[in-house]
Amino acid sequence: MSTTSTTTAEIVARCQALFDDLHFTYAREWKAAVPGRIVVGYMPFYVPRELIHAAGGLPLGVLGGGDQLEVIQGDAYYQSYICRIPRSTIELGLTNRLDFVDVMLFPSICDVIRNLSGMWKIMFPKVKSRYFDVPQNYCDDVGGEFYIHELNELRDLLAEASGRPVSDDALRASIALYNENRALVREVYAFRARQPWQAPSAEVYLLMRAGLIVAVEEHNRMLREYLTAAAAEQRPRRDNSRVVVTGAFCEQPPLNLIKSIELAGCYIVDDDFMLVNRWERSDIPLEGDPITNLAAAYLHNSNHTSAKYEPDPEKKGLYLVEAVKRSRAEGVIFASPSFCDPALLERPMLQRVLAAHDIPFIAFKYAENSGQMQPIREQAGTFADSIKLWSNP
Amino acid sequence: MTNRDAPQVIKDSSMLKQKEMIAGNYAKLEAAPATGQKVVSTFVPGNLNELIMCFDMLNNLPEINALQNGMRKRTGAYIMEAEKRGHSEDVCTYVKADLGMIAKGNLGPDGQKLPDPDLLLLSYTGCFTFMKWFELLRDHYKCETAMLHVPYQGDGKITPNMIAYVVKQLKEEVIPKLEKISGVKFDIDRLREYLARSARAEEDLVWVLETAKSKPSPIDAYFGGVYYIGPIFTAFRGTEDAVEYYRLLRTEITERLARGQGPVTPTGELTEERYRLVVEGPPNWTSFRDFWKMFYEEGAVVVASTYSKVGGLYDLGFRHDPARPLESLAEYCLGCYTNRNLPSRIDLIERYMHEYQADGLVINSIKSCNSFSAGQLLVLREIERRTGKPGAFIESDLVDPRYFSPANIKNRLESYFQMIDQRRAGSRAARAA
Ligand code: SF4
Numbered sequence: 001m002s003t004t005s006t007t008t009a010e011i012v013a014r015c016q017a018l019f020d021d022l023h024f025t026y027a028r029e030w031k032a033a034v035p036g037r038i039v040v041g042y043m044p045f046y047v048p049r050e051l052i053h054a055a056g057g058l059p060l061g062v063l064g065g066g067d068q069l070e071v072i073q074g075d076a077y078y079q080s081y082i083c084r085i086p087r088s089t090i091e092l093g094l095t096n097r098l099d100f101v102d103v104m105l106f107p108s109i110c111d112v113i114r115n116l117s118g119m120w121k122i123m124f125p126k127v128k129s130r131y132f133d134v135p136q137n138y139c140d141d142v143g144g145e146f147y148i149h150e151l152n153e154l155r156d157l158l159a160e161a162s163g164r165p166v167s168d169d170a171l172r173a174s175i176a177l178y179n180e181n182r183a184l185v186r187e188v189y190a191f192r193a194r195q196p197w198q199a200p201s202a203e204v205y206l207l208m209r210a211g212l213i214v215a216v217e218e219h220n221r222m223l224r225e226y227l228t229a230a231a232a233e234q235r236p237r238r239d240n241s242r243v244v245v246t247g248a249f250c251e252q253p254p255l256n257l258i259k260s261i262e263l264a265g266c267y268i269v270d271d272d273f274m275l276v277n278r279w280e281r282s283d284i285p286l287e288g289d290p291i292t293n294l295a296a297a298y299l300h301n302s303n304h305t306s307a308k309y310e311p312d313p314e315k316k317g318l319y320l321v322e323a324v325k326r327s328r329a330e331g332v333i334f335a336s337p338s339f340c341d342p343a344l345l346e347r348p349m350l351q352r353v354l355a356a357h358d359i360p361f362i363a364f365k366y367a368e369n370s371g372q373m374q375p376i377r378e379q380a381g382t383f384a385d386s387i388k389l390w391s392n393p
Numbered sequence: 394m395t396n397r398d399a400p401q402v403i404k405d406s407s408m409l410k411q412k413e414m415i416a417g418n419y420a421k422l423e424a425a426p427a428t429g430q431k432v433v434s435t436f437v438p439g440n441l442n443e444l445i446m447c448f449d450m451l452n453n454l455p456e457i458n459a460l461q462n463g464m465r466k467r468t469g470a471y472i473m474e475a476e477k478r479g480h481s482e483d484v485c486t487y488v489k490a491d492l493g494m495i496a497k498g499n500l501g502p503d504g505q506k507l508p509d510p511d512l513l514l515l516s517y518t519g520c521f522t523f524m525k526w527f528e529l530l531r532d533h534y535k536c537e538t539a540m541l542h543v544p545y546q547g548d549g550k551i552t553p554n555m556i557a558y559v560v561k562q563l564k565e566e567v568i569p570k571l572e573k574i575s576g577v578k579f580d581i582d583r584l585r586e587y588l589a590r591s592a593r594a595e596e597d598l599v600w601v602l603e604t605a606k607s608k609p610s611p612i613d614a615y616f617g618g619v620y621y622i623g624p625i626f627t628a629f630r631g632t633e634d635a636v637e638y639y640r641l642l643r644t645e646i647t648e649r650l651a652r653g654q655g656p657v658t659p660t661g662e663l664t665e666e667r668y669r670l671v672v673e674g675p676p677n678w679t680s681f682r683d684f685w686k687m688f689y690e691e692g693a694v695v696v697a698s699t700y701s702k703v704g705g706l707y708d709l710g711f712r713h714d715p716a717r718p719l720e721s722l723a724e725y726c727l728g729c730y731t732n733r734n735l736p737s738r739i740d741l742i743e744r745y746m747h748e749y750q751a752d753g754l755v756i757n758s759i760k761s762c763n764s765f766s767a768g769q770l771l772v773l774r775e776i777e778r779r780t781g782k783p784g785a786f787i788e789s790d791l792v793d794p795r796y797f798s799p800a801n802i803k804n805r806l807e808s809y810f811q812m813i814d815q816r817r818a819g820s821r822a823a824r825a826a
Pocket residue numbers: 083084085086109110111112113250251337339340341342343
């Protein structure tokens with residue numbers, strides 16, 4: 001039930017507290033509240049959270065340590081030319097911040113996270129760790145069949161961890177909840193694209209990040225409350241340019257970076273932060289076999305990102321053009337983690353497509369613990385100004 | 394100095410044979426626009442050479458072009474060219490060496506123009522970068538692409554589901570595209586014939602690599618090993634040429650073994666084996682000879698390496714099997730070294746350390762290559778812990794000369810060899826006490 005009296009400030013404060021808490025108190029308390037509950041950690045970019053929920057588990061997004069965690073031990077596991085997220089994730093593990101996590105999932109996004117799945121098996125042998133593979137072939141009888149097997153193996157693993165089977169009915173109920181969640185997330189994104197001054201990106205970011213921490217039922221409430229509160233409050237409208245941010249689908253930018261982009265004169269009207277929140281583009285059907293439905297949704301109705309193969313060369317990169325059109329953006333900011341092969345190798349292809357559609361762009365790199373925002377603010381500011389110049393010749 | 398001048402190094406028939414084979418393949422590739430022979434570009438790990446041959450197509454391997462150009466010191470300029478064109482300084486330099494080469498006229502290692510591929514066969518095995526690399530090439534060539542997704546052995550094993558998935562893709566995606574482009578109908582018996590040849594060559598290769606268990610080792614399984622794996626990892630697996638190459642090589646090594654000889658190095662035979670090492674990670678190609686010298690000058694012999702398993706791991710028993718042609722191709726792709734999870738990689742190295750009676754492990758960590766490099770510091774710790782033997786960690790790059798620092802690497806290796814000496818002295822003293 002939504003309480004109309006909740007303000008955006010209150011909701012955002014709650015999200016901020018969740019975001020800041022690198023001991024994951026919420027998840028610890030959630031687990032302790034009912035015997036038999038499990039917590040399943042997962043890394044970007046996607047896992048079928050419905051299965052975890054149906055197994056009586058809390059899916060917990062593990063997105064590294066951000067700029068608040070001092071990485072001491074994690075650095076000893078990685079060379080200087082590897083991105084930050086694996087080292088801060090190891091730090092979280094070695095400092096016992098994740099000691100309540102029963103299962104860790106490592107999706108098939110890149111070689112760093114892939115290899116981290118094996119490191120986790122060695123370093124944290126009590127945790128059930130699994131590399132979660134997704135198909136790069138999108139035919140139902142080829143990639144689909146493979147994926148159904150993978151999903152069933154994950155279902156068995158979760159059942160073993162929670163000590164109870166995952167029934168089809170429970171899975172359907174979970175799919176329904178996540179359908180609702182994704183619909184609300186899409187609504188928040190659409191709301192921000194319509195009135196970005198009413199839903200600052202740092203707020204939307206924190207709200208989405210909360211979705212990787214709290215139970216889906218609670219997140220659904222939060223999203224509803226936010227939509228109501230954000231629509232009710234009048235906030236000053238700035239003459240900002242409208243941009244899509246892309247490339248930040250794994251290691252997260254510091255919150256300050258998101259704020260800096262807006263402060264520099266760019267409203268972020270779409271992004272690829274935490275794609276798991278809106279991976280499927282429309283509802284997953286509830287009728288029929290739920291595992292088959294999850295598989296079909298991945299194959300035919302999911303978002304695009306660098307980790308996913310695009311079989312049709314004509315369509316390569318068009319998702320970004322569509323995002324620009326859908327959100328009525330005027331430009332694109334490529335913000336990618338340093339040393340991120342998937343984001344940085346994809347970038348020239350996307351830039352070619354944008355150039356072909358006359359969409360301006362800029363690019364920079366960041367690390368989750370970047371402190372210096374001045375150069376980024378300057379670059380984004382110049383970009384915002386040049387967009388205005390182009391649009392008002 | 395532990396080397397005796399031995400001019401037979403350049404006279405080895407196997408070496409000459411390999412040189413001829415490589416030159417022949419480049420000649421065929423360069424003649425393809427004139428002969429009309431169709432060209433497939435594909436990757437080394439999980440390459441389907443036998444299948445490609447079934448369609449009378451030529452196999453062009455961008456990684457090998459980058460490697461060969463690296464050895465000829467051309468990649469520095471190619472990489473800079475790619476960076477100038479907007480490719481990040483942070484990404485894999487094999488990709489940039491290839492894209493830079495294309496941008497500068499697509500001249501192959503022998504200076505002749507390489508043909509545009511008719512098909513990009515994306516054998517997506519053991520490395521995520523492959524997918525982006527071929528998407529970038531597709532963007533450039535606008536040619537047909539076939540994707541073969543090879544699942545990763547996340548739990549350290551190959552499941553029936555993985556094999557079925559790869560076989561289905563071969564049947565429904567890869568073979569139809571090869572048929573369409575070549576105009577040749579698939580003949581499974583032809584494939585069986587090639588696979589039988591592959592197995593014969595594989596048998597001889599394993600025999601050769603395992604001679605390094607002898608003391609002294611008659612081979613260097615890394616610096617020499619990269620030559621030994623050349624034919625089988627590239628455009629020759631399944632050919633009579635490859636069978637003959639490995640037969641010749643086996644005969645040569647049999648003789649060296651019988652004579653109690655050490656490995657051949659660029660300056661002759663290594664006569665005193667002082668350190669037996671296992672090496673993890675690819676070598677640096679732009680300063681390959683200098684890098685090798687840092688080892689053989691100290692009497693260090695690599696007795697086993699993981700890089701020599703990157704295009705196929707045969708010493709655990711896998712052979713291409715003509716009785717199960719497609720399934721065996723699938724198992725081959727699934728079994729390549731970097732498609733194995735980290736615990737399996739560590740187990741393999743540990744096994745090498747024991748079976749090859751190694752004094753230590755050297756990791757050459759490659760800046761470019763997350764597939765190999767992410768997690769190597771844990772590999773080092775684990776191996777040191779499990780074997781009690783010291784490890785060394787050095788950093789370089791495959792083909793970017795900016796990341797090969799000879800003085801640093803040499804210093805690091807020299808202190809490492811001293812450390813091994815001290816450990817030996819320590820254990821001798823402990824035994825005597
Ligand atoms: S930031 Fe990029 S390279 Fe690093 S783990 Fe994530 S996807 Fe992989």
